[in-house]
Amino acid sequence: MAADRVIGVDLGGTKILAGVVDRHGTIERRHERPTPTSSQDELLLELEAAVVELRDDGVAGVGFGVPSTIDQRAGRAVSSVNVPLADVDLRARMSERLGLPVGVDNDANAAAIGEWAFGAGRGTRHMVMLTLGTGIGGGLILDGRPYRGAVGAAAELGHIVIEHDGDPCQGTCTGRGHLETLASGNRAGAEARAAFGPAADAHRLVRLASEGDTRARAILERLGRRLGSGIATLVNVFNPELVVIGGGFAAAGDLVLAPAREVLAREALSPARELVRVVRAELGTAAGLVGAALVGFEAVDR
Amino acid sequence: MAADRVIGVDLGGTKILAGVVDRHGTIERRHERPTPTSSQDELLLELEAAVVELRDDGVAGVGFGVPSTIDQRAGRAVSSVNVPLADVDLRARMSERLGLPVGVDNDANAAAIGEWAFGAGRGTRHMVMLTLGTGIGGGLILDGRPYRGAVGAAAELGHIVIEHDGDPCQGTCTGRGHLETLASGNRAGAEARAAFGPAADAHRLVRLASEGDTRARAILERLGRRLGSGIATLVNVFNPELVVIGGGFAAAGDLVLAPAREVLAREALSPARELVRVVRAELGTAAGLVGAALVGFEAVDR
Numbered sequence: 001m002a003a004d005r006v007i008g009v010d011l012g013g014t015k016i017l018a019g020v021v022d023r024h025g026t027i028e029r030r031h032e033r034p035t036p037t038s039s040q041d042e043l044l045l046e047l048e049a050a051v052v053e054l055r056d057d058g059v060a061g062v063g064f065g066v067p068s069t070i071d072q073r074a075g076r077a078v079s080s081v082n083v084p085l086a087d088v089d090l091r092a093r094m095s096e097r098l099g100l101p102v103g104v105d106n107d108a109n110a111a112a113i114g115e116w117a118f119g120a121g122r123g124t125r126h127m128v129m130l131t132l133g134t135g136i137g138g139g140l141i142l143d144g145r146p147y148r149g150a151v152g153a154a155a156e157l158g159h160i161v162i163e164h165d166g167d168p169c170q171g172t173c174t175g176r177g178h179l180e181t182l183a184s185g186n187r188a189g190a191e192a193r194a195a196f197g198p199a200a201d202a203h204r205l206v207r208l209a210s211e212g213d214t215r216a217r218a219i220l221e222r223l224g225r226r227l228g229s230g231i232a233t234l235v236n237v238f239n240p241e242l243v244v245i246g247g248g249f250a251a252a253g254d255l256v257l258a259p260a261r262e263v264l265a266r267e268a269l270s271p272a273r274e275l276v277r278v279v280r281a282e283l284g285t286a287a288g289l290v291g292a293a294l295v296g297f298e299a300v301d302r
Numbered sequence: 303m304a305a306d307r308v309i310g311v312d313l314g315g316t317k318i319l320a321g322v323v324d325r326h327g328t329i330e331r332r333h334e335r336p337t338p339t340s341s342q343d344e345l346l347l348e349l350e351a352a353v354v355e356l357r358d359d360g361v362a363g364v365g366f367g368v369p370s371t372i373d374q375r376a377g378r379a380v381s382s383v384n385v386p387l388a389d390v391d392l393r394a395r396m397s398e399r400l401g402l403p404v405g406v407d408n409d410a411n412a413a414a415i416g417e418w419a420f421g422a423g424r425g426t427r428h429m430v431m432l433t434l435g436t437g438i439g440g441g442l443i444l445d446g447r448p449y450r451g452a453v454g455a456a457a458e459l460g461h462i463v464i465e466h467d468g469d470p471c472q473g474t475c476t477g478r479g480h481l482e483t484l485a486s487g488n489r490a491g492a493e494a495r496a497a498f499g500p501a502a503d504a505h506r507l508v509r510l511a512s513e514g515d516t517r518a519r520a521i522l523e524r525l526g527r528r529l530g531s532g533i534a535t536l537v538n539v540f541n542p543e544l545v546v547i548g549g550g551f552a553a554a555g556d557l558v559l560a561p562a563r564e565v566l567a568r569e570a571l572s573p574a575r576e577l578v579r580v581v582r583a584e585l586g587t588a589a590g591l592v593g594a595a596l597v598g599f600e601a602v603d604r
Contacts, residue, residue, distance in 0.1 A: 071573045078573050126452040140539075142444060149541025150428040153574040159538040161531040161569055164464045164484070175534065175569040182466070229463040232477065236461040237442075237539065239451025267463055267477040271373045271380050272455040 006061045006300060007051050008293030010107060010285075011035065013067065013082035013134070017285065018050040020059060021293035025118035027286065029054055040084045048097055061101040063296025064090060065110030065288050067137075072152030075104045079172050081135055103299035105148075107288050109155055111281075112139020113146050114291030115244050119282040126240040129281070130157055130231070131247035132256075135170075136180040139291075142238065158184070162229045179230040183223045185249035191219045206252045217255065224256035228263025235268040235276050246281030253280070308363045308602060309353050310595030312409060312587075313337065315369065315384035315436070319587065320352040322361065323595035327420035329588065331356055342386045350399055363403040365598025366392060367412030367590050369439075374454030377406045381474050383437055405601035407450075409433075409590050411457055413583075414441020415448050416593030417546050421584040428542040431583070432459055432533070433549035434558075437472075438482040444540065460486070464531045481532040485525045487551035493521045508554045519557065526558035530565025533580065537566065541574040548583030555582070 019030035075091020138157025158180030166177020208216035321332035377393020414431035440459025460482030468479020510518035
């Protein structure tokens with residue numbers, strides 16, 4: 001019995017985006033609400049309310065994309081960035097409360113699945129996605145299906161080491177020189193403030209560079225070259241057809257991607273280097289919502 | 303019609319190891335011959351002769367493991383380390399000359415498949431293998447099967463970047479700060495010579511460290527810590543159950559692996575960090591031969 005529609009829920013640091021989505025990726029209805037950040041209980045109630053609000057008889061399941069490391073054995077959100085969600089069996093709890101099949105995945109995995117099914121990655125079988133935002137997330141499509149690893153914790157592509165013993169990572173990560181630390185929007189903001197004063201941020205940096213400011217361009221070039229080392233690692237590891245770059249900081253476009261491609265050409269091996277294309281994501285913020293819905297369909301079909 | 307036996311051929315820089323292997327991984331007969339290094343034609347003839355010598359009526363196919371980047375579309379060896387094999391359609395040529403189904407793979411992929419089927423990786427579904435030799439090779443078992451990427455060029459795990467803009471890579475690779483450059487047996491030899499004079503090499507370095515020499519131990523610790531950053535990258539990317547360390551330089555054992563595990567614990571995220579085990583390979587030089595044979599069985603069964 002095929003389900004017609006599911007509810008996808010994309011949890012972000014500032015808002016919860018929920019929508020009713022069909023198997024063609026069409027978003028029938030959608031709704032946003034602010035993300036409660038004061039407590040886990042409040043956040044869980046709000047996630048539930050986001051579903052209840054949209055639910056009707058044609059809804060067969062729910063998928064959640066959350067900014068968390070995941071353990072799929074229990075559908076657990078292990079730890080999170082920017083939201084109070086830690087060590088909670090999200091799948092079991094939501095499935096019990098809602099009485100529906102529930103799927104849970106990392107938000108960047110969900111975005112990758114969305115772009116693969118309906119966006120920049122349509123028709124590919126080997127795709128790597130990087131979401132450049134405050135941090136850097138990742139998602140993998142390998143041999144024509146989402147790859148999640150042994151327990152669902154794979155594709156933490158912001159946490160590949162590109163500078164052994166380099167700058168310390170943020171949050172719960174104790175690592176050093178990770179791609180996220182050296183090439184994220186957060187890093188762009190920090191370098192912008194160091195160069196242009198405390199009011200500067202990543203947006204202003206990109207605007208200044210677009211206007212031709214040489215210092216701003218140099219900063220973005222440096223970040224882009226680091227990104228290129230990260231992309232090259234992934235190309236040498238996966239031999240993908242496509243690397244999709246999404247997230248808010250991807251708005252910097254070729255100011256970051258041109259130097260990234262230059263370093264990629266130096267670092268990646270043939271024939272993987274000639275094959276791969278690096279492109280911008282196409283679905284914008286809808287990728288996470290549609291991808292979460294597809295995770296919901298996976299749960300329905302299981 | 304299931305084939306009973308195939309011939310596996312493991313091409314190394316100094317010798318060609320060939321054997322008749324059954325589906326249980328049992329090596330019935332084996333033979334070694336020196337690797338011709340003067341020309342590609344001579345090498346190809348010798349690879350063919352290694353098969354002809356062992357062939358009988360029960361042999362249904364052949365698998366080659368070669369120290370080369372591979373393009374599986376044509377079974378092509380694109381470029382190689384230490385052997386004269388470049389831009390040659392090895393699968394088509396051998397299949398035509400031998401009149402048998404032929405499979406071709408990178409030697410480190412073959413070793414990983416061998417260890418997964420019959421060695422340290424038995425029973426796992428998510429396994430990463432690193433072969434520490436003169437260079438560093440890699441192989442991937444993902445979701446219960448070998449992963450080769452879009453055209454077969456994946457798993458070049460020695461060419462992940464762990465030091466952005468770092469020391470230049472060797473051979474045809476134009477990259478910088480790759481794991482192979484910073485943590486291979488070749489690097490160990492170079493650091494040994496810098497510390498102990500031109501007669502020193504990786505073997506002597508390991509022996510000195512085993513005897514308690516503090517400078518030798520410090521060098522191996524430094525290499526091990528870099529290896530730890532590389533392993534952590536792979537753990538954060540793949541969430542594997544197991545990382546298998548093989549190759550000649552793995553003989554350094556805990557002199558290298560203890561510092562590697564220390565850095566891994568710092569760099570890898572939870573829950574992947576708690577799940578993964580890092581172990582030594584079990585099959586030694588037989589891994590490449592048995593793995594090549596399994597690549598041959600893949601060709602027979604296709």
